[in-house]
Amino acid sequence: MDFEAVTQKIREIAKRLLSEGQVDAVLGYREGTVPMRERPFFAYTPEEAEQLVWTPFCCNNLANFLIRKPKGEIGKWGIVAQGCVTRNLVGLIQENQLKREELFIIGVPSPGMVDRRKVLDKFPGKTISQVLVEGEELVIKGPGLDERLDMKTVKRDNCYTCIQRNPVIVDEMACDKAENDSMGGDIDKMAAPWESLDPDQRWQAFYDNFKDCIRCYACRDACPLCYCHVCFVDESQPQWCGKTQDFADVATFHLLRAFHCAGRCTDCGACESACPVGIKMRRLTSKIEKDIRQMYGYRPGLEIEATPPMSVYKPNDPEDFIK
Amino acid sequence: MFARRRFAVLKNLLEYIGLEPGRLHFSWISSAEAEKFQRTAQEVVEAVRKLGPAKRLIKDIRKVA
Amino acid sequence: MADKILAKDKLPEFLAQLEKEHRVYAPQLQGDDYRWAPLEQAGDVVWDFSNTRLSPKEFFFPQTECMMRFVNDPADPEGMIMKPEEPLDEKRVLMNIRPCDAKAFGVLDLIFCQDDYTDDPYWRDKREKTLLVALACNDPCPQCFCTSVGCGPHSEAGSDLLLVDLGDKLLVKVTSERGAAFAEGLEEAGEDDQKKAAELKKAAEDKLAQNLTVGTDKIAQKEVLELFDDPMWDRVWESCLNCGTCTFCCPTCHCFDIQDETQGKEGRRVRNWDWCMHWLFTRHGSGHNPRGTSKERVRQRFMHKFKYIPLKRGGEIGCVGCGRCVVLCPVNIDVREVVNQMNA
Numbered sequence: 001m002d003f004e005a006v007t008q009k010i011r012e013i014a015k016r017l018l019s020e021g022q023v024d025a026v027l028g029y030r031e032g033t034v035p036m037r038e039r040p041f042f043a044y045t046p047e048e049a050e051q052l053v054w055t056p057f058c059c060n061n062l063a064n065f066l067i068r069k070p071k072g073e074i075g076k077w078g079i080v081a082q083g084c085v086t087r088n089l090v091g092l093i094q095e096n097q098l099k100r101e102e103l104f105i106i107g108v109p110s111p112g113m114v115d116r117r118k119v120l121d122k123f124p125g126k127t128i129s130q131v132l133v134e135g136e137e138l139v140i141k142g143p144g145l146d147e148r149l150d151m152k153t154v155k156r157d158n159c160y161t162c163i164q165r166n167p168v169i170v171d172e173m174a175c176d177k178a179e180n181d182s183m184g185g186d187i188d189k190m191a192a193p194w195e196s197l198d199p200d201q202r203w204q205a206f207y208d209n210f211k212d213c214i215r216c217y218a219c220r221d222a223c224p225l226c227y228c229h230v231c232f233v234d235e236s237q238p239q240w241c242g243k244t245q246d247f248a249d250v251a252t253f254h255l256l257r258a259f260h261c262a263g264r265c266t267d268c269g270a271c272e273s274a275c276p277v278g279i280k281m282r283r284l285t286s287k288i289e290k291d292i293r294q295m296y297g298y299r300p301g302l303e304i305e306a307t308p309p310m311s312v313y314k315p316n317d318p319e320d321f322i323k
Numbered sequence: 324m325f326a327r328r329r330f331a332v333l334k335n336l337l338e339y340i341g342l343e344p345g346r347l348h349f350s351w352i353s354s355a356e357a358e359k360f361q362r363t364a365q366e367v368v369e370a371v372r373k374l375g376p377a378k379r380l381i382k383d384i385r386k387v388a
Numbered sequence: 389m390a391d392k393i394l395a396k397d398k399l400p401e402f403l404a405q406l407e408k409e410h411r412v413y414a415p416q417l418q419g420d421d422y423r424w425a426p427l428e429q430a431g432d433v434v435w436d437f438s439n440t441r442l443s444p445k446e447f448f449f450p451q452t453e454c455m456m457r458f459v460n461d462p463a464d465p466e467g468m469i470m471k472p473e474e475p476l477d478e479k480r481v482l483m484n485i486r487p488c489d490a491k492a493f494g495v496l497d498l499i500f501c502q503d504d505y506t507d508d509p510y511w512r513d514k515r516e517k518t519l520l521v522a523l524a525c526n527d528p529c530p531q532c533f534c535t536s537v538g539c540g541p542h543s544e545a546g547s548d549l550l551l552v553d554l555g556d557k558l559l560v561k562v563t564s565e566r567g568a569a570f571a572e573g574l575e576e577a578g579e580d581d582q583k584k585a586a587e588l589k590k591a592a593e594d595k596l597a598q599n600l601t602v603g604t605d606k607i608a609q610k611e612v613l614e615l616f617d618d619p620m621w622d623r624v625w626e627s628c629l630n631c632g633t634c635t636f637c638c639p640t641c642h643c644f645d646i647q648d649e650t651q652g653k654e655g656r657r658v659r660n661w662d663w664c665m666h667w668l669f670t671r672h673g674s675g676h677n678p679r680g681t682s683k684e685r686v687r688q689r690f691m692h693k694f695k696y697i698p699l700k701r702g703g704e705i706g707c708v709g710c711g712r713c714v715v716l717c718p719v720n721i722d723v724r725e726v727v728n729q730m731n732a
Contacts, residue, residue: 032720039720040627121420127438129530194339203341203379214636218718221629234668243660245452248382262332274718276633287339291332313324321334323350384651
């Protein structure tokens with residue numbers, strides 16, 4: 001992908017939309033102050049739209065910011081969206097949180113975003129002060145560090161198994177669609193890695209995965225599906241989930257949050273990108289996604305008219321587990 | 324009926340993270356099926372008793388720091 | 389006491405002396421990050437790390453801390469009595485804590501132990517039982533801005549001993565009375581050693597000057613309401629997720645939420661870290677929330693750290709410039725940019 005060209009096109013579209021008054025704001029990214037992280041940005045004027053960028057470090061899910069409705073006065077949003085983000089927009093429209101008319105979607109096919117932790121892992125203990133994109137390579141610079149990495153080797157886990165790179169709904173593309181919607185990874189092989197383990201091993205894997213959690217809720221707050229007025233962890237009458245660091249409390253939070261995303265999660269990876277301690281909570285959601293797909297034949301966010309799987313039932317739904 | 328889908332997903336999730344098979348049971352019982360209710364309750368208690376005290380996903384505030 | 393020298397190959401003896409009465413903890417590489425862990429042997433000490441991912445404040449302020457226990461039964465002879473938890477049963481050394489983190493605990497002392505009525509015994513107990521052996525920064529990382537907030541790469545505030553890495557040996561500065569006892573047996577440092585340490589300090593400070601620096605002088609002069617009502621806040625809060633990442637990784641953030649948990653007749657009173665970005669943080673039992681919008685909460689955090697704490701604690705800033713929040717914020721809200729806007 002020619003990131004520079006896409007950046008220029010996004011800026012051009014955004015400036016046009018804003019100066020013509022077609023939208024009240026354009027939600028995109030601008031350059032971050034730390035390596036490998038761009039930051040969500042709200043451009044309200046054509047001048048501000050000059051700051052918009054598109055790079056392989058755009059690791060948030062911008063649909064998340066629409067559900068917060070930061071300004072009630074915003075009538076229409078422009079939003080820079082790749083495949084998974086548009087799937088979330090479809091989901092939010094299905095759930096009556098957004099209206100299609102409120103959105104002007106500037107579509108981009110996803111290049112697969114870089115997982116900054118994978119890059120950091122290649123240089124343990126070293127300080128990285130700058131990461132540049134050159135073609136298909138990353139140039140990593142720091143004190144005593146001047147290396148190149150093939151971007152393909154350091155993408156986010158979810159990006160390898162992406163099934164929808166191109167936007168599902170779009171108003172104007174910022175570049176040509178990708179030839180393939182799929183990134184090529186085998187989701188069935190990668191999803192639910194603990195299925196091959198016995199219960200004791202599974203519990204150990206689950207514990208090891210989540211034991212570092214600090215209950216910051218960055219995963220929940222970065223997720224476009226988590227828009228409940230009062231999240232279940234914040235309820236106190238009754239308190240469903242303890243607030244302590246006891247593993248039972250930590251596990252309850254993650255299990256239930258994954259469960260609440262059943263049939264809705266588009267595997268955008270914003271949760272894992274947001275986590276400050278590198279927890280792989282997609283181990284849970286990928287299992288649920290696989291079950292939903294295999295039991296009910298549903299993939300979230302591909303069609304606005306589809307009915308989400310958890311709000312219907314079919315007479316022949318699997319029930320061999322019920323005596 | 325909607326619960327059926329939820330329970331299917333939930334059971335798979337809990338067993339996926341290591342809850343021992345045999346801890347979680349489901350059964351269709353109507354309020355008119357008292358005998359089935361009694362029988363199922365006994366079966367579940369026996370099955371779970373065989374597995375021993377639950378240790379996973381349990382929080383005992385007397386034991387934690 | 390004069391500065392001393394500790395050769396690195398003499399480190400085992402030095403640690404053995406500490407270990408007579410203390411458990412020693414130090415930053416160690418685990419996975420892709422440095423974390424605080426018990427030090428098993430002298431060879432595990434690392435000299436060239438930047439900093440640990442999360443601050444060591446858990447040593448004094450655990451994320452979950454049981455404060456007292458009770459039995460909710462009037463018939464029980466032990467019932468209806470709140471029993472405090474046991475104090476810490478070991479003395480500890482935090483080896484190679486960075487000067488910013490060491491200073492942070494000095495700042496928190498001003499908050500946890502203010503006067504007769506505000507003296508947190510849980511905090512105080514742990515602080516009194518912990519020795520801080522700081523390691524000066526010779527190679528600050530790109531996100532640090534300690535010199536902008538009254539700290540520095542070789543700052544002596546808050547530590548008991550400050551070590552400066554001179555290569556094959558360490559300059560040992562005695563920075564508290566407690567530290568003096570452990571430096572007594574060491575050789576005195578020569579002029580060359582002192583000179584080298586001063587050069588390293590200057591080099592580190594020069595490097596920091598090249599980072600994005602932060603101005604705080606005008607903030608001190610502005611009125612509270614002038615800062616509070618500034619239109620800059622209308623833009624700062626927009627991308628904030630209201631998660632607890634910045635608060636939890638910060639060495640000076642200290643808010644907590646107290647809850648009682650019961651199980652049958654037994655119960656405990658526990659405190660957990662809380663975060664002011666959360667909507668529940670200021671929600672009253674009545675349902676009213678004085679900081680019901682994200683903008684108010686985001687503004688609060690910066691105002692608290694950079695205006696209210698200095699006002700109430702004699703000019704001490706509620707931030708030591710460690711840079712963790714800059715690195716970890718999921719949406720890259722950069723405290724340095726925000727403070728510079730406050731200082732405009």
